[in-house]
Each structure stands twice: as C-alpha cells, then as structure tokens.
Amino acid sequence: MKYDVVIGLEVHVQLKTVSKMFCGCGTQAGAEPNTQICPVCLGYPGTLPAINGEAVRLGAIAGMLLDSEIARCSKFDRKSYFYPDVSKNYQITQYPHPICIGGHLDITVGGAARRIGITRIHLEEDVAKSVHHATFSGVDFNRCGVALIELVTEPELRAPAEAVAFLQALRQTLVYAEVGECNLEQGNMRCDANISLRPAGAERLGTKIEIKNLNSFKAVQAALEHEIVRQADLLNAGGVILQETRRWNADAGVTESMRGKENAHDYRYFPDPDLLPVVLSAEQIAEWRATLPERPAARRARLAAEYGLPPYDAEVLAAERPVADFFEAVARRCGNGKAASNWIMTEVLRLLAESGTGIEACALTPEALGDLIALVGRGTINQPTAKALLPELFSRGGDPAALVRARGLGQVGDAHVIAEWVETALADNPGPVADYLAGKQAAAGYLVGQVMKLSRGKADPKQVGALVARGLEARRGGESGSGAAQAPGVVL
Numbered sequence: 272m273k274y275d276v277v278i279g280l281e282v283h284v285q286l287k288t289v290s291k292m293f294c295g296c297g298t299q300a301g302a303e304p305n306t307q308i309c310p311v312c313l314g315y316p317g318t319l320p321a322i323n324g325e326a327v328r329l330g331a332i333a334g335m336l337l338d339s340e341i342a343r344c345s346k347f348d349r350k351s352y353f354y355p356d357v358s359k360n361y362q363i364t365q366y367p368h369p370i371c372i373g374g375h376l377d378i379t380v381g382g383a384a385r386r387i388g389i390t391r392i393h394l395e396e397d398v399a400k401s402v403h404h405a406t407f408s409g410v411d412f413n414r415c416g417v418a419l420i421e422l423v424t425e426p427e428l429r430a431p432a433e434a435v436a437f438l439q440a441l442r443q444t445l446v447y448a449e450v451g452e453c454n455l456e457q458g459n460m461r462c463d464a465n466i467s468l469r470p471a472g473a474e475r476l477g478t479k480i481e482i483k484n485l486n487s488f489k490a491v492q493a494a495l496e497h498e499i500v501r502q503a504d505l506l507n508a509g510g511v512i513l514q515e516t517r518r519w520n521a522d523a524g525v526t527e528s529m530r531g532k533e534n535a536h537d538y539r540y541f542p543d544p545d546l547l548p549v550v551l552s553a554e555q556i557a558e559w560r561a562t563l564p565e566r567p568a569a570r571r572a573r574l575a576a577e578y579g580l581p582p583y584d585a586e587v588l589a590a591e592r593p594v595a596d597f598f599e600a601v602a603r604r605c606g607n608g609k610a611a612s613n614w615i616m617t618e619v620l621r622l623l624a625e626s627g628t629g630i631e632a633c634a635l636t637p638e639a640l641g642d643l644i645a646l647v648g649r650g651t652i653n654q655p656t657a658k659a660l661l662p663e664l665f666s667r668g669g670d671p672a673a674l675v676r677a678r679g680l681g682q683v684g685d686a687h688v689i690a691e692w693v694e695t696a697l698a699d700n701p702g703p704v705a706d707y708l709a710g711k712q713a714a715a716g717y718l719v720g721q722v723m724k725l726s727r728g729k730a731d732p733k734q735v736g737a738l739v740a741r742g743l744e745a746r747r748g749g750e751s752g753s754g755a756a757q758a759p760g761v762v763l
C-alpha cells in the first residue's frame with residue numbers, strides 16, 4: 272500500500288540572552304557544573320521570579336520573522352512534573368496564552384517551493400541537565416532556567432528532506448536576527464518530530480509517533496526515514512501503530528520506544544501566581560518590528576538582482592549575514608559585484624575554512640579586498656599577484672596599494688620588456704620549444720610559466736601568452752624555411 276507521510280516539528284531554541292529567563296544567573300556554555308545557579312532558578316521556597324525583558328523581545332522578534340501574530344497579552348503557566356532536572360517540580364512555560372500565534376516559513380526542496388504553517392511560539396525556561404557517569408548520575412543546574420522559545424509547526428511537512436529544509440531555513444532566519452545561535456549539535460537548538468502515515472489520499476491522520484533525541488540535521492533525516500519504513504512495514508503486515516514516544520539511536524540507526532500513551536504525562540498546567548501577564552503595547556511591538564533585519568530569502572533575491580549574481584552565488588553569499596554584509600561592502604568599494612562574489616566564494620571562504628575563523632574575526636577588511644580587486648581591474652597588478660597577496664592581507668591586514676608600491680609588484684605591461692623575457696625563456700628551454708613544434712600544445716603553457724617566473728610574477732599574463740605564441744610560431748617559420756621534414760604546400 273502507498274502511504275502519505277505527515278510530519279510536524281517541535282523546536283526549542285535557546286535565546287541569546289546574557290541572563291536566565293527569571294533570574295540574573297549567567298548563561299555561558301561550558302561553565303563548571305552548578306556554578307551559574309541561584310535560589311530563584313533552583314526554586315527555593317520564598318523566592319520570586321522576574322521576567323527577562325530581553326527574552327520577551329527576542330521571542331517577539333522570532334514571531335515577527337515568521338509572520339506570526341504577536342500577542343498583546345501572553346501569560347506564564349506552571350507545567351508540573353517530578354524529575355530530577357526540575358528542582359521546583361514544575362517548569363514555567365506559556366501554554367494557553369503564547370507570545371506568538373500562527374505564522375509560516377517558506378522552504379525550497381528540490382526546486383519546489385512550499386509554505387509551512389507555524390501553530391505557535393511560546394516562551395519557557397529550560398530544565399537542568401542530567402549527566403550519567405559510570406557509577407552515578409549527576410544534575411547540572413547551569414542550564415535550568417535558561418530562556419527558550421518553543422516553536423510548533425502545523426503537520427504540513429511531507430518528507431524527511433522537507434523537515435531538514437525547514438530546520439535549516441529556521442536556523443538561518445533566527446541566526447540572521449541574532450535571536451539564538453541555533454546549533455543542533457551544541458544543544459542550543461533542539462528538535463522533536465511527530466510523524467504518522469496514512470493511506471495515500473486519505474483525509475484522516477494516522478496515529479503519530481514522537482521522536483526525540485534528534486541532535487543533528489543528519490539525525491532528523493535518518494530517524495524520519497527509518498520511522499517511515501518501520502511504520503509502513505507494520506501497517507502492511509496488518510499491525511496497528513500505538514501512540515508513543517520513541518528515541519533515535521544513531522549508533523544502531525533505529526528508533527526505540529521510550530514510553531507509551533498509557534504513561535503520558537498529565538502536566539496539570541495552571542497559571543503561575545508569581546508572574547504577571549506579559550503586556551506589550553502597540554508602540555512597543557512597532558518599535559521592535561522596525562529593527563527587523565532583512566530576511567535571508569529577501570536578501571538572496573536582492574543580491575541576485577542588485578549585483579547581477581547567479582542564484583547559486585546569491586545563495587552562498589546570503590547564507591550568513593556577516594558574509595553577505597562583507598560581500599556588499601566589497602562590491603561597493605570595487606564597483607564590481609561579480610568580481611567581489613568570485614573572490615569571496617573561492618579565495619576568502621577557502622581561507623576562512625582553512626583557518627577556522629569567522630569573517631568578522633579575520634584581519635581582511637572589505638575595504639582592503641575591494642581595493643585589491645580594483646587594482647586588478649585597473650591593470651595595476653595582475654591576478655596571480657593579487658592572489659599571492661591575499662593570504663597576507665587575510666592574516667595580517669594592510670593596505671594592498673601600499674604593499675604593491677613598497678614591493679614593486681606593479682604589473683609590467685611594456686611589450687618590449689616582456690618580449691625580452693620571452694626570448695630569454697625560449698632560448699633557455701630548447702626542449703619544450705621542440706616539443707611544442709612537434710605538436711605538444713601543452714609545452715606553450717610551461718614556457719608562459721617560465722616567462723612569468725622571469726618577471727617575478729609581474730608580467731601581464733595576456734601579453735605573455737600572445738608573445739610566447741608569436742615567438743614559437745616564428746621558430747616554426749624558421750624550421751619550415753630550412754626545408755627540413757616539412758613537405759611543401761602543407762598548411763599548418
């Protein structure tokens with residue numbers, strides 16, 4: 272039987288705040304266990320939480336980026352449960368009154384565009400982290416109380432690849448606006464997936480399975496693919512899918528049952544009496560809306576249109592906001608968008624990958640790269656000289672024009688000077704010259720290289736190519752003139 276796949280996602284994103292959701296404790300990752308804690312986030316009796324205004328702003332910004340309606344009034348509830356990772360026996364979260372309602376995110380998979388609906392986004396605090404050692408388990412409360420948003424999608428994703436595309440687009444959008452770092456591997460973005468199958472074309476949804484522990488895009492793809500096969504096999508064999516929560520085991524490549532519906536929690540949500548509702552004025556919402564950055568999709572489209580870039584270039588350059596900012600600054604400086612794109616996409620991104628630094632941290636300024644490109648454009652230096660200078664500008668910075676002057680790297684375009692180098696190179700390399708005359712075209716490239724070497728890389732490569740070709744052909748003329756093995760009348 273053929274089945275339609277229905278997937279919905281629940282995504283937690285850690286907000287980029289200096290302090291926690293309801294207390295002043297720090298949020299730095301990697302701190303010694305239980306060093307960023309206080310009576311409030313540990314839930315001591317008699318303490319009172321206070322709402323972090325920056326977390327509210329970031330939650331609202333996330334909603335605005337995804338075209339959600341921002342609630343003028345949202346409220347916090349207590350979600351009761353008894354686990355070691357919640358010392359006060361409830362987690363503070365928004366339940367019936369979230370900060371953002373509705374919304375959507377557009378994705379493209381295999382060239383096809385789709386709009387995925389968002390049900391809601393709410394604010395909540397994170398729970399502590401259980402750490403399991405060989406003979407004992409510990410709880411690290413540093414993460415307890417850290418500000419999060421939870422985003423729930425409509426069950427509108429139809430394939431594992433769409434789920435991954437959604438997460439990637441979400442990550443890009445939230446990182447652009449500095450809402451969060453959104454790194455699945457580091458756990459500051461976490462994803463649970465709900466998946467069900469129904470006979471192709473059927474209206475009614477099948478029984479859904481929730482999958483947890485998806486800590487990479489690869490895990491999301493693999494776990495969903497596995498679950499589709501598992502559920503289809505079960506249904507084809509006449510079995511019934513029982514609602515349950517399963518965990519992805521990446522090592523074994525399978526999902527494993529965690530708990531069934533009979534164990535489903537009754538969280539007994541009720542309004543937190545310690546917290547006032549979050550009330551946002553229309554002016555406040557408008558003020559935040561005015562600060563929204565251009566979204567990734569809009570920027571891709573604008574880069575392509577404004578600088579005449581192919582779609583692929585625009586996609587690569589717009590993927591990260593600092594790279595896109597850098598590109599635009601370079602393009603403005605040198606006045607050549609395509610050249611700026613070529614230099615960044617090949618040379619600069621390679622240097623960044625090799626050095627493991629971000630574009631903001633490297634010493635290369637957009638002004639310096641723009642000037643370097645302009646020096647090539649004006650013919651002051653040739654492309655190889657510019658490429659040789661780049662690693663130095665990248666690691667140490669500097670002014671390209673000053674470096675070119677100080678080191679005498681200016682391109683030599685004087686035909687007489689180049690002709691002399693060509694004559695020397697041809698005279699010094701009789702072997703390759705003979706090879707060329709015997710039909711080995713590649714030997715010409717070697718001779719061009721020898722001329723560039725004689726010029727210490729400064730000769731205009733175009734002129735060198737032309738003069739080497741002319742010199743070689745002159746020698747061929749000499750040979751045939753000597754009447755050697757050449758039959759008369761042969762057209763070369």
Ligand SMILES: [Zn+2]
Nearest residue numbers: 294296309312
């Ligand atoms: Zn605290």
